[in-house]
Amino acid sequence: MRTQVVIVGAGPAGLTLAHLLHRQGIDCLVLEARAREHIETRVRAGVLEQPTVDLLDEIGLAGRLRVEGMTHHGIRLRFDHAMHRIDFADLTGAAITVYAQQELVKDLVAARLAGGQPILFDVDDVRLDGVDTDRPRVRFRHDGRERTVDCDVIAGCDGFHGISRASIPAGVLTVHERVYPFAWLGILARTRPSCDELVYARHPDGFALHSMRGPEVTRQYLQVPAGTDLADWPDERIWTGLRRRLGHGDGLDLEEGPIFDKSLAPMRSFVVEPMRYGRLFLLGDAAHIVPATGAKGLNLAVADARVLSYGLGHHYATGRWDELDRYTARCLRRVWQVQQFSWWMTAMLHRIDGTQPFDERLRAAELDRVVSSRAAATTLAENYVGLPFATGWVWRG
Numbered sequence: 101m102r103t104q105v106v107i108v109g110a111g112p113a114g115l116t117l118a119h120l121l122h123r124q125g126i127d128c129l130v131l132e133a134r135a136r137e138h139i140e141t142r143v144r145a146g147v148l149e150q151p152t153v154d155l156l157d158e159i160g161l162a163g164r165l166r167v168e169g170m171t172h173h174g175i176r177l178r179f180d181h182a183m184h185r186i187d188f189a190d191l192t193g194a195a196i197t198v199y200a201q202q203e204l205v206k207d208l209v210a211a212r213l214a215g216g217q218p219i220l221f222d223v224d225d226v227r228l229d230g231v232d233t234d235r236p237r238v239r240f241r242h243d244g245r246e247r248t249v250d251c252d253v254i255a256g257c258d259g260f261h262g263i264s265r266a267s268i269p270a271g272v273l274t275v276h277e278r279v280y281p282f283a284w285l286g287i288l289a290r291t292r293p294s295c296d297e298l299v300y301a302r303h304p305d306g307f308a309l310h311s312m313r314g315p316e317v318t319r320q321y322l323q324v325p326a327g328t329d330l331a332d333w334p335d336e337r338i339w340t341g342l343r344r345r346l347g348h349g350d351g352l353d354l355e356e357g358p359i360f361d362k363s364l365a366p367m368r369s370f371v372v373e374p375m376r377y378g379r380l381f382l383l384g385d386a387a388h389i390v391p392a393t394g395a396k397g398l399n400l401a402v403a404d405a406r407v408l409s410y411g412l413g414h415h416y417a418t419g420r421w422d423e424l425d426r427y428t429a430r431c432l433r434r435v436w437q438v439q440q441f442s443w444w445m446t447a448m449l450h451r452i453d454g455t456q457p458f459d460e461r462l463r464a465a466e467l468d469r470v471v472s473s474r475a476a477a478t479t480l481a482e483n484y485v486g487l488p489f490a491t492g493w494v495w496r497g
């Protein structure tokens with residue numbers, strides 16, 4: 101088998117890249133370790149930045165999300181018993197769209213398969229060979245058979261625990277990492293949203309977030325210590341925690357209902373550089389993780405796909421590598437701005453045990469400034485709705 105680009109992983113990064121390459125006439129093969137049903141039901145992110153929605157719109161993949169997604173023109177910040185609104189429309193002219201990641205994955209998979217473009221699900225034992233040569237090769241097992249694919253480029257879109265980053269020899273990558281001493285306990289509940297926008301709450305007990313996945317389903321989070329056991333959090337304890345931290349009034353009246361999913365997500369900041377080794381390019385969670393407070397993981401994955409698509413378009417049109425040589429620098433500029441924003445939101449809104457009261461007061465002052473200064477609110481809003489890009493996704497010559 102031979103193709104131009106092998107994409108390892110059918111998450112948001114891999115699937116978006118596959119569509120962008122197909123639109124430019126570049127052949128690719130997508131390999132996914134899990135079953136289609138698994139990736140289409142995996143509960144994860146749900147906030148799409150304006151540039152993510154615009155990109156999906158431009159390539160004709162935003163049909164269902166435009167109908168079922170919830171457009172939000174702001175978020176609420178709650179602390180010291182008061183609610184404050186950050187008005188994205190007024191501050192930036194842009195908005196976010198609440199649409200579950202698994203719904204987006206469903207749309208991207210369906211569109212690719214409907215166009216006759218293959219995704220191989222349930223592949224096993226994926227190995228990358230010769231990535232530091234001009235003849236990279238991917239081996240894997242599928243349907244009980246050993247397969248080999250020769251290609252020009254490999255896109256490592258296989259998430260934080262995938263094999264792409266692990267295939268790069270020790271010493272090549274510089275790793276930047278910060279692990280936070282707390283995690284997010286997330287629930288999905290069958291209730292109507294208790295507020296028409298996301299509510300981020302800072303409370304002496306810890307952070308809470310009220311979010312939603314549709315008109316009948318809410319997604320809510322509580323800050324808990326790292327290493328927490330879910331068994332210690334029966335439903336009643338979760339609702340009590342949410343009631344206390346989110347408070348009520350000012351447009352929020354917490355509605356309780358059956359919880360049908362409970363999970364723990366560690367909070368981590370992680371970046372490797374460079375995001376490329378020879379013919380292997382890393383995208384999304386394979387290269388970086390952000391704490392979920394800024395709602396950026398999925399959006400960064402799509403952003404990397406956009407940058408690589410531009411570089412590959414240039415390469416196949418001209419035979420040159422110079423745009424691909426800029427891949428790491430282009431991606432990392434955005435990645436570090438997003439890391440800074442996610443870290444800032446996390447520090448400002450969470451209870452951080454073991455720090456000095458002085459630092460605690462500084463974080464509270466920062467939040468106070470965000471709700472009392474238009475300039476500070478604009479900084480939050482610009483980052484939240486999504487920073488602009490230097491180039492498009494297609495190289496136009």
Ligand SMILES: Cc1cc2nc3c(=O)[nH]c(=O)nc-3n(C[C@H](O)[C@H](O)[C@H](O)COP(=O)(O)OP(=O)(O)OC[C@H]3O[C@@H](n4cnc5c(N)ncnc54)[C@H](O)[C@@H]3O)c2cc1C
Nearest residue numbers: 109111112113133144145258259262384385395397398401
């Ligand atoms: C448990 C969890 C909860 C999250 N919750 C939130 C949230 O609430 N809010 C938020 O903003 N962000 C959240 N995120 C972050 C966001 O979902 C990710 O940033 C986003 O999924 C990154 O997309 P990706 O395509 O880079 O990686 P992924 O979505 O991880 O996709 C990688 C794909 O590669 C496949 N794969 C792995 N290994 C191999 C292999 N060897 N061969 C072939 N395929 C392979 C995987 O099965 C997967 O389908 C969460 C992430 C996780 C893990």
